[in-house]
Amino acid sequence: MAREEALHIGYPPPLATGTPVNRVDGKLKVTGAARYAADFTADGLVYGFVVSSTIASGRIIAIDASAALETPGVLLVLTHENRPELPLHDARYKDQIAPGGMPFRPLWDDRIWYSGQPVALVVAESLELARHAASLVRIRYEHTPHCTEFAEVIAHAYPPSQEKGGFEPPPAPRGDAATAFVKADVRTDAFYTTPIEYHSPMEMHGCTVVPDAQGRLTAYEKTQGVQNTQQYLMNVFGLAADDVRVISPFVGGAFGSGLRPQYHLPLAVMAALDLKRPVRVALTRQQMFNFVHRPQSIQRVALAASADGKLAAVIHEAVSETSQFEDHCDVIVNWAGQLYACDNVRLGYKVARLNVCTPGDMRAPGATQGLFPLESAMDELAQKLQIDPLALRLINYAERDANRDLPFSSKALRECYRQGAARFGWAGRPLQPRAMRDGAELIGWGMATGAWEAMQRPAAARAVLTRDGLVVVSSSTADIGTGTYTAMTQIAADALGVDIDSVRFELGDSTLSEAPIEGGSFTVSSVGSAVHAACSRLRERLAALAREYGGETFANAARAEGEIRREGAQLVCGADRRDAITIDELLTRAGVERLDEQATVSPEDRQQQYSMGTHSAVFAEVRVDEALGTVRVTRVVSAVAAGRIVNPKTAASQIAGGVVWGIGMALQEDAQFDHDLGRVMNHNLSEYHFPVNADIDHIDVLFVEEPDDVVNPLGVKGVGEIGVVGVAAAIANAVWHATGKRIRDLPITLDKVFA
The missing domain is CATH 3.90.1170.50 (Aldehyde oxidase/xanthine dehydrogenase, a/b hammerhead)
Incomplete structure (x- = not known):
């Protein structure tokens, strides 16, 4: 089904979309009225x-x-x-x-x-x-x-079956990565590990x-x-x-x-x-x-380049763990073939069985694990080339998605680099490590690129106008704290031409209109498009009723002049408000109790002609106590290109939350197993460490303008996932810049800093 076209409406919207609106469900949550x-x-x-x-x-x-x-x-x-x-x-x-x-x-x-x-x-x-x-x-x-020790089963890893569960294997090799690697001027080749991490929601x-x-x-x-x-x-x-x-x-x-x-x-x-x-x-x-978790991984990344920094070969191979009875797969290695321009790329992915519960998707699954070694390796390559890490990324900037040989629907990553670097002050970064110090603390600056998909799924929504002027919009989607209630209310208000107080959005009920699971950062793209279509239909129908039953002034209103508009629970016509009618009276004249419109919106065919994604540039500052080995993240700048931003306030909160998660991934989170028992031992919130308020300093989020008329009718891309991607790599790179020590195994704990 093709996307719904926005219908012509005779009165201008108040443009709630794009403004930093407070959460419409916030009061319910802070007063305890929200029911879980x-x-x-x-x-x-x-x-x-x-x-x-x-x-x-x-x-x-x-x-x-x-x-x-x-x-x-x-x-x-x-x-x-x-x-x-x-x-x-x-x-x-x-x-x-x-x-x-x-x-x-x-x-x-x-x-x-x-x-x-x-x-x-x-x-x-x-x-x-x-x-x-x-x-x-x-x-x-x-x-x-039993076996819960990952190192013991890596040798028995196998490629997951494409037939079982629809896993899409990595793209076929392009060029001859092995030969190009050997012949290149500069090379880096290393293994990196990421541990089991747990979701631990409140x-x-x-x-x-x-x-x-x-x-x-x-x-x-x-x-x-x-x-x-x-x-x-x-x-x-x-x-x-x-x-x-x-x-x-x-x-x-x-x-x-x-x-x-x-x-x-x-x-x-x-x-x-x-x-x-x-x-x-x-x-x-x-x-x-004893539940779903982010699977641990071991990854090899080998990069080779000419003396001027142009990538000659990219090799990224990964093994992650799965359970004894299911093949859980994450898209870990594919990003290496998409993010940078290179003619010789080889990607490989396998899984290995352990006696654990099946892993599950965890915020930006695959990209979070896969970008840590890739972006660390890019930093290592820049070190060997003796060029700035940001300059290396710009030298190898990909104008097309080489995995699929498609252009990007939009890609403002260059601008993310530029604005993020300017905000951070990257131009003042010394090239050599251990060059900045404040007393007993070594200071380091690191950066990394983030990437995630921009997806749309089929979704439906319903909009019902009652006699008091309230519009109840609904879909069976979810709000997991990301701000779905608020974003959908804003989108509906714009499509209806009303303020957000005239809209109530309902979700989380299987009897409501069809919606996909809330995941993958595609809810606003998918459900938002359906909400916009349903509310646009409702608005057009209301304007048509006004012209038919509102009297002579409404009947003669010229659509092109936008003379019919909504003011509270009534419609007015003409710049000088020559005529007005309440919605209650209009529905009575029309002989209807309420207006009810539904819409289903699916991705359109032309999306298949593009690669669609969100991108970010993450800059981090760390301070490492030379005597104690403690690492503090004192500044993070995250510059994000994610299409049209519906609510900058909640979107920035999502990115900042992702940065906090990335700090935890880099420095703290790690499941500790007793392998004799086959059981995780730090199974509580006191011993499974993650950041608290005292661990977090300054986080600066900026959104880069990125128009996109391909991704969906609204031009929006999700921000729930992209915030965490690349953060751990930026911090690890900053730790190297501070200390001269490259740590490839997360988390970066005291013993690894001193090793």
Whole structure:
């Protein structure tokens, strides 16, 4: 389907889009009125607590739940031995983003795949009782050998199957990278590693499942896609669409962890159907660390260049971890073939199995891991060439996407470099390391490039005008804290020609218009385009009714002059307000209770003729205490080209949040395993380190103007992902510039600085 064209409307919009509007849902959140998945309640609500496996591989020999069941107030202990029969089939079981392989089925059989796997659900009258009773369940296991040590399985890595889960392999080699590498004047060749990282959102995963007397279910769930979750439940439990409704009005952070339905949801549904009572299941913070995560990786990047800095060869090969039962894949290496101009490129990607839960998408998946070694290697190459790292990137600036041999729909990366460097003061950077000092602290400056895709998915929206002048716009999309409520309200207000107080946006309900999962930074592009189309139709229809039923002045209004406009709950006509009519009176004359318009917008065919993406230039300053080895990030400038910015305030907040995440990736985040137990040990927010307020100094975000009439009707690109990409590399490069020490293994901790 071609994109919807903006309809001609007879009165000018107030241009809410592009202004720094406060979050329309902000008051609800700060006053506690916003309700999350585990906040919903119902008569007769009971509570489930998950019992997690204590081994990483093996089988369950016996489960003794007698002590738990004898405890007053305990209603049910669900295990693989007494769970309900399920009608699921592999072909129907997958949701929108399931990777290849066998999807995880909680309580399916006695097999244990990883430590922390759910093996029972205890349901009781209170959460405290359920948790206590869970400690009374006794389980005997048969242990089999396990492996959670990545280094031990790298040799057994394999290319993931394209047929299983639709993974698109890296582009075919172009030129002869191996020969060009050997013959080049200057070369760098090194291995880099990134660790397992956990999403750790503020709101733990949880759900409240409410059955009715007819067996229909309402699931209040933490999810990034209510219709995706609805489809999952339909497939697993054999339910019709009318028999299951998923509601998720607010999500307390997800970053990719809520893309797939997780195991707590089917466990809660099993219990609710068995007991015929509402059931709430919420995971603990510790259980969140036996969950989806960013997969660890080891990557080789080899770059070669002529003496003048022109790239002669690019080789980027990566291995990341996956579970024993699914092939999770990240697009890690493809960026190396797109970001810089080079005729000889070889890319490779494999996965290796560990006894861990299947990894998942985590903010800018693939690009976050892949740009760290690539941008570090570019810095190392600049060092060997004795040229400025920014100059090296400009020498090799790509005017086309060589992976696909397509032009970019827009690419203002040069301007990101220019404006970001000017804001940071990059021109004053000494070429040699250890050249800047302040007392006991060495000062270093580093930079890196960021890139992410600009995507659009099919989406629909509905706009309803009521007699009081309020327009209720809706779509089944999500808001995971990124500002979807606000951005959609702004887009709707512009299309309608009203102020944002006249619009209410609704989301997070599977009964609303179709929308994709909120991920990949394509929500504003996709759902926003549908909102704009639906509201434009509504506005045109209202103007048509005014001309038909508003009287002679409205009937004679010339469209080209834009003489009909909205003022509050009425329409006025003419510059001198010669005539006016309330919306209530107009609808009464027209004989309708309300106006209702819907629109579905899909990417148009011409998008296939372009490569579409967002880009950034990240500049970082660090201070390294020469005696203590501590690293402080004191300044970051992030210059971003992301098309039209709907709300500079919330967009800048997204970029700044990504920078904070990048600081954590560079300096702190790391899952620590006991490999004998096969279990992550720092599974809490005191020992799994990430930045707090005291770790963050000055973050400067600037948006570079970037018109784009290809990406979608609005010309917008998402900013949720791009903020984190390249930050870790910029910091690592700054650490080298401060100390002269190149650290290729994240995070950059004291022991590595002193090594």
